[in-house]
Amino acid sequence: MRLTEMDKTALAEQKEQWEEKYNGFKAKGLSLNMARGKPAPEQLDLSRDMLDILNSKSDLIGEDDIDYRNYGLLSGIPEAKKLFCKMIGVSQDQIVVCGNASLNIMYDIISTAYAKGICGEKPWCRYEKVKFLCPVPGYDRHFAICESFGIEMINIPTDENGPDMDMVEKLVSEDETIKGIWCVPQYSNPTGIVYSDETVKRFAALKPKAADFRIFWDNAYCIHHLVDSPKPVMNIMDECSKNGNEDIVYILGSTSKVTFPGAGVAVLGASRKNLDYLLKVMGIRTIGYDKINQLRHVRYFGTFENILEHMKKHKAIIRPKFDVVLDMLDKEIDPLGIGTWTKPDGGYFVSFDSLPGCASRIVALCKEAGVTLTGAGAAFPYKKDPEDKNIRIAPTYPSVDELKTAMEIFCIAVKLASAEKLMNE
Amino acid sequence: MRLTEMDKTALAEQKEQWEEKYNGFKAKGLSLNMARGKPAPEQLDLSRDMLDILNSKSDLIGEDDIDYRNYGLLSGIPEAKKLFCKMIGVSQDQIVVCGNASLNIMYDIISTAYAKGICGEKPWCRYEKVKFLCPVPGYDRHFAICESFGIEMINIPTDENGPDMDMVEKLVSEDETIKGIWCVPQYSNPTGIVYSDETVKRFAALKPKAADFRIFWDNAYCIHHLVDSPKPVMNIMDECSKNGNEDIVYILGSTSKVTFPGAGVAVLGASRKNLDYLLKVMGIRTIGYDKINQLRHVRYFGTFENILEHMKKHKAIIRPKFDVVLDMLDKEIDPLGIGTWTKPDGGYFVSFDSLPGCASRIVALCKEAGVTLTGAGAAFPYKKDPEDKNIRIAPTYPSVDELKTAMEIFCIAVKLASAEKLMNE
Numbered sequence: 001m002r003l004t005e006m007d008k009t010a011l012a013e014q015k016e017q018w019e020e021k022y023n024g025f026k027a028k029g030l031s032l033n034m035a036r037g038k039p040a041p042e043q044l045d046l047s048r049d050m051l052d053i054l055n056s057k058s059d060l061i062g063e064d065d066i067d068y069r070n071y072g073l074l075s076g077i078p079e080a081k082k083l084f085c086k087m088i089g090v091s092q093d094q095i096v097v098c099g100n101a102s103l104n105i106m107y108d109i110i111s112t113a114y115a116k117g118i119c120g121e122k123p124w125c126r127y128e129k130v131k132f133l134c135p136v137p138g139y140d141r142h143f144a145i146c147e148s149f150g151i152e153m154i155n156i157p158t159d160e161n162g163p164d165m166d167m168v169e170k171l172v173s174e175d176e177t178i179k180g181i182w183c184v185p186q187y188s189n190p191t192g193i194v195y196s197d198e199t200v201k202r203f204a205a206l207k208p209k210a211a212d213f214r215i216f217w218d219n220a221y222c223i224h225h226l227v228d229s230p231k232p233v234m235n236i237m238d239e240c241s242k243n244g245n246e247d248i249v250y251i252l253g254s255t256s257k258v259t260f261p262g263a264g265v266a267v268l269g270a271s272r273k274n275l276d277y278l279l280k281v282m283g284i285r286t287i288g289y290d291k292i293n294q295l296r297h298v299r300y301f302g303t304f305e306n307i308l309e310h311m312k313k314h315k316a317i318i319r320p321k322f323d324v325v326l327d328m329l330d331k332e333i334d335p336l337g338i339g340t341w342t343k344p345d346g347g348y349f350v351s352f353d354s355l356p357g358c359a360s361r362i363v364a365l366c367k368e369a370g371v372t373l374t375g376a377g378a379a380f381p382y383k384k385d386p387e388d389k390n391i392r393i394a395p396t397y398p399s400v401d402e403l404k405t406a407m408e409i410f411c412i413a414v415k416l417a418s419a420e421k422l423m424n425e
Numbered sequence: 426m427r428l429t430e431m432d433k434t435a436l437a438e439q440k441e442q443w444e445e446k447y448n449g450f451k452a453k454g455l456s457l458n459m460a461r462g463k464p465a466p467e468q469l470d471l472s473r474d475m476l477d478i479l480n481s482k483s484d485l486i487g488e489d490d491i492d493y494r495n496y497g498l499l500s501g502i503p504e505a506k507k508l509f510c511k512m513i514g515v516s517q518d519q520i521v522v523c524g525n526a527s528l529n530i531m532y533d534i535i536s537t538a539y540a541k542g543i544c545g546e547k548p549w550c551r552y553e554k555v556k557f558l559c560p561v562p563g564y565d566r567h568f569a570i571c572e573s574f575g576i577e578m579i580n581i582p583t584d585e586n587g588p589d590m591d592m593v594e595k596l597v598s599e600d601e602t603i604k605g606i607w608c609v610p611q612y613s614n615p616t617g618i619v620y621s622d623e624t625v626k627r628f629a630a631l632k633p634k635a636a637d638f639r640i641f642w643d644n645a646y647c648i649h650h651l652v653d654s655p656k657p658v659m660n661i662m663d664e665c666s667k668n669g670n671e672d673i674v675y676i677l678g679s680t681s682k683v684t685f686p687g688a689g690v691a692v693l694g695a696s697r698k699n700l701d702y703l704l705k706v707m708g709i710r711t712i713g714y715d716k717i718n719q720l721r722h723v724r725y726f727g728t729f730e731n732i733l734e735h736m737k738k739h740k741a742i743i744r745p746k747f748d749v750v751l752d753m754l755d756k757e758i759d760p761l762g763i764g765t766w767t768k769p770d771g772g773y774f775v776s777f778d779s780l781p782g783c784a785s786r787i788v789a790l791c792k793e794a795g796v797t798l799t800g801a802g803a804a805f806p807y808k809k810d811p812e813d814k815n816i817r818i819a820p821t822y823p824s825v826d827e828l829k830t831a832m833e834i835f836c837i838a839v840k841l842a843s844a845e846k847l848m849n850e
Contacts, residue, residue: 036496044494048481051717055480056473069469071461071686099524100715107710115539115550115574125540125550141709148709149540261496263717284566284573285532290525290715292476292688 002337003418015419022369022412025405030370032406037189037348038397039257039314040321046313047259050300054292058299068291074283075275080265080294086304088219088253089235090269096279099289102254102266106216107145109250109268112281113179113212114149119247119277121212124149124179133171133181135163137351137379137390139189142182142218146381153381156181158191162199172208180214186233187221190351190379190392192344197234204239206248215249221347223311224257226319230345237269246271255297257314257348258307265297321395324403325350332411338418341393350393351379358417359388365413371406427762428843429780440844447794447837450830455795457831462614462773463822464682464739465746471738472684475725479717483724493716499708500700505690505719511729513644513678514660515694521704524714527679527691531641532570534675534693537706538604538637539574544672544702546637549574549604558596558606560588562776562804562815564614567607567643571806578806581606583616587624597633605639611658612646615776615804615817617769622659629664631673639699640674646772648736649682651744655770662694671696680722682739682773683732690722746820749828750775757836763843766818775818776804783842784813790838796831 006014054060060068062077075081076097085095098105109118117123124130131152134143146153154171156163162185172178183203185195195203203215217236240246251269258264270278301307326343329352333339341352354362359376366373374392377385393410395403431439479485485493487502500506501522510520523530534543542548549555556577559568571578579596581588587610597603608628610620620628628640642661665671676694683689695703726732751768754777758764766777779787784801791798799817802810818835820828 038496041492041495044492047494050481051479051483052481054476056477058476067466067469069472069685069688070466071463071681101711101713104711111536111540115536123550125548141712144709148706256496260494260717262713263494263715281573284569286526286529287566288526288687290688290718292685293715293718 002335003415003422004337006422008423011419011423015416015423018412018415018419022365022416025409025412026369028370030405030409032370032398032402032409033372034394034398034403034406035372035374036397037257037394039261040317040397040399042317043314043396044260046310047300050259050296053299054296060292060295062295068295071287073291074286074288075279076289077291077294077298079298083298083301083304084253084265084267085269087223087307088251088267088269090237090251093272094237094269094275096268096275096282097289097294098266098268100262100264100266100293101256102218102220102252103141105252105266105268106142106218108285109278110145110149110151112278116281118212118214119273124151127177129177131175131178133163133168133178134381135182135188136381137190137385137392138182139184139218140374140378140383142216143381151179154178155381155386158188158193160193161196162193165199165202169202169206172206172210172213174209176209178208179210179212180216182216182218184218184220185236186219187224187344187347189220189347190349192342192347192349192351194231194345195233200234200236201239204236204245204248205243206245208248213248217249217251219251219253220257222253223308224314224348225311225346226315226322227345247273250274258310259297259300263293265294318396320400321398321403322350324400325393325395325407328404328407328411333414336415336418339414348394348396350395352391352393353389354391354414355418355421356387356389358414358421359385359391361417361420362391362410362413365416366410369409369413371409373410426760428840428847429762431847433848436844436848440841440848443837443840443844447790447841450834450837451794453795455830455834457795457823457827457834458797459819459823459828459831460797460799461822462682462819464686465742465822465824467742468739468821469685471735472725475684475721478724479721485717485720487720493720496712498716499711499713500704501714502716502719502723504723508723508726508729509678509690509692510694512648512732513676513692513694515662515676518697519662519694519700521693521700521707522714522719523691523693525687525689525691525718526681527643527645527677528566530677530691530693531567531643533710534703535570535574535576537703541706543637543639544698549576552602554602556600556603558588558593558603559806560607560613561806562615562810562817563607564609564643565799565803565808567641568806576604579603580806580811583613583618585618587618587620590624590627594627594631597631597635597638599634601634603633604635604637605641607641607643609643609645610661611644612649612769612772614645614772615774617767617772617774617776619656619770620658625659625661626664629661629670629673630668631670633673638673642674642676644676644678645682647678648733649739649773650736650771651740651747652770672698675699683735684722684725688718690719743821745825746823746828747775749825750818750820750832753829753832753836758839761840761843764839773819773821775820777816777818778814779816779839780843780846781812781814783839783846784810784816786842786845787816787835787838790841791835794834794838796834798835
């Protein structure tokens with residue numbers, strides 16, 4: 001029976017049973033974490049052998065006869081460009097291979113735009129206010145960058161095809177102070193949305209009022225599939241090229257969740273004009289990134305096809321964890337009608353929507369019972385979920401057994417919070 | 426006979442002979458490089474075994490039971506803090522272990538100060554103009570950072586004890602828009618100066634008008650000795666502490682020239698107040714630095730004493746190269762009285778001063794004959810050497826034989842340029 005249809009007496013009775021069960025969990029003093037999109041230790045083991053690839057006997061001279069142990073090659077080693085340009089769908093001269101974090105690349109681009117401007121345009125710090133469009137729910141760390149620079153964030157609703165493109169097109173064509181939009185086109189964080197062809201085409205055809213408007217195309221999960229035949233996403237750079245609009249997009253990717261978070265390789269794909277400008281700034285910031293680690297990745301994988309094979313091993317480990325989450329929600333929450341959630345084909349998250357006004361309470365109840373979730377509202381700019389209903393579930397890090405327990409607690413927390421809400425209505 | 430004392434006829438004759446010799450070199454079509462402070466391949470070989478230290482069998486769980494292959498530990502792994510705090514002379518809680526480049530740390534601090542301010546002070550971008558003090562000659566990449574942010578640079582003369590502290594004290598106490606000073610206290614780039622105790626004490630006692638004035642204490646060469654008993658430099662953090670002035674200094678160091686440039690580890694030493702503030706910004710910029718590479722360094726060296734032993738091997742390789750440069754200058758240039766130069770006890774450079782107005786011509790003559798030097802003026806803000814006399818010689822990268830040839834060409838270029846100048850007087 002749907003909880004919303006229950007009368008208050010039945011609801012109170014039901015709530016009492018759930019409380020008892022909840023208190024039982026609480027008494028166990030558990031400590032489980034579903035907060036961040038962290039690979040599990042078994043996933044990290046998949047790349048263990050990468051540490052054998054380079055040793056004291058290795059030839060560390062690159063294909064251009066450059067010693068990769070020494071300074072130089074600001075834009076990355078050519079071998080890594082060849083390998084990773086396929087991952088993010090650009091040509092070899094449209095990629096820069098950087099350090100260990102694509103977040104760092106995005107931060108640095110915005111920091112550069114703020115202090116120095118983009119490709120000759122006015123630095124953002126010289127504006128009274130600049131704005132970013134933020135499809136919601138979205139990635140908290142994107143929003144944190146904007147917030148830290150005082151960039152005003154405008155929520156853009158999303159549906160199963162991606163952001164509301166009518167709204168995006170209208171806003172960027174009217175307002176010169178709108179300078180960017182955050183996109184996770186494949187398996188959006190946290191919703192798992194895969195942008196439709198039409199969405200990609202409309203992005204590639206955007207005609208913003210601001211010459212320095214950029215799409216931050218954070219393709220963090222482009223090879224992180226949870227299904228055998230993933231729906232492809234159109235190549236944004238190709239579409240932009242058709243429109244002579246290559247300068248509008250920065251494409252980001254990394255191996256953080258392919259090999260080792262923190263010891264992976266991050267890449268930036270962009271037009272030559274964009275890269276040439278950014279490389280000038282990069283050349284002041286650093287003499288070069290870690291070429292030995294770039295080479296380690298190249299020698300380990302060899303080909304992009306091997307990276308895709310490697311990703312299947314990740315899938316084998318994490319797919320069952322997503323199944324635990326989805327099965328439990330189907331069984332426990334669906335019949336009661338007190339939540340909806342996404343069933344992603346890839347990425348690292350399940351996005352759960354409770355009854356409006358319940359998310360903070362659910363997260364708090366979980367916390368009290370030893371289950372850490374991403375803070376309610378985290379997937380929204382300024383951490384403000386207008387309906388207080390979205391919760392990001394990250395199933396990858398805990399073991400299947402831990403996850404089962406964590407999800408039991410999660411479900412009972414959802415039930416309790418929903419009953420509390422309905423009784424107070 | 427000193428060239429300045431020669432009459433014009435003798436000078437013309439002499440010049441003709443030198444021209445002939447110079448043209449002989451030019452005809453050889455050489456390609457030699459003394460431009461950058463790059464380690465030689467033999468120096469890189471010294472750290473080859475570091476690549477064997479971590480392999481697929483390694484335990485990558487840190488002392489706090491944290492898996493170093495995964496996300497986390499923004500401020501660096503504790504093992505690396507313990508090891509490297511000794512290198513830069515701070516306590517374990519006064520260090521952050523970062524990525525591969527101390528230049529990047531310095532850039533990021535200034536970028537943060539520019540956009541967001543330092544420890545609650547007004548962001549520098551909100552000033553009409555901010556200024557930095559630049560002891561000259563100095564490190565070109567320091568100056569490039571300032572220039573890129575539009576920070577006005579003020580030249581500070583240096584002598585064998587370091588920067589002119591009377592001038593530094595006067596300026597910082599009077600002008601609130603002076604926000605920092607670049608210091609390479611041990612074996613300054615390019616002069617090799619070692620700051621005297623009095624200089625360090627006066628830095629540590631500075632009372633600047635600006636609350637966000639900081640000393641950028643770039644101790645890049647603190648363990649890069651060329652002599653057996655190097656003159657120690659006073660510990661700036663200790664001196665600052667005595668004055669309750671710990672917040673005034675950022676201390677930088679790295680293993681770029683200890684292990685591998687580009688694949689080393691860079692560190693920042695600072696007061697807790699400074700670090701807490703910067704870590705907040707860092708936490709938005711990145712999830713964490715490369716902990717595996719930090720661990721690789723820790724396991725390879727084990728103790729700071731072992732790092733010092735390792736540095737003796739570097740000295741054995743590069744000391745003879747410095748000797749080639751110094752011997753050649755002694756033999757070829759000293760008798761003619763057409764130049765002075767430093768005889769450093771460490772670091773990566775010999776700083777050569779020609780007769781005023783000759784440096785650009787010497788660099789051009791070398792270039793034409795196939796020897797690349799750092800551009801004349803590079804060691805000064807805006808690349809403007811007011812006397813056009815300073816040239817930075819970087820002897821480490823070429824082999825001893827290449828260096829001999831390069832220095833022959835350098836000396837003949839100095840002679841030619843000097844003769845040209847004297848004949849036109």
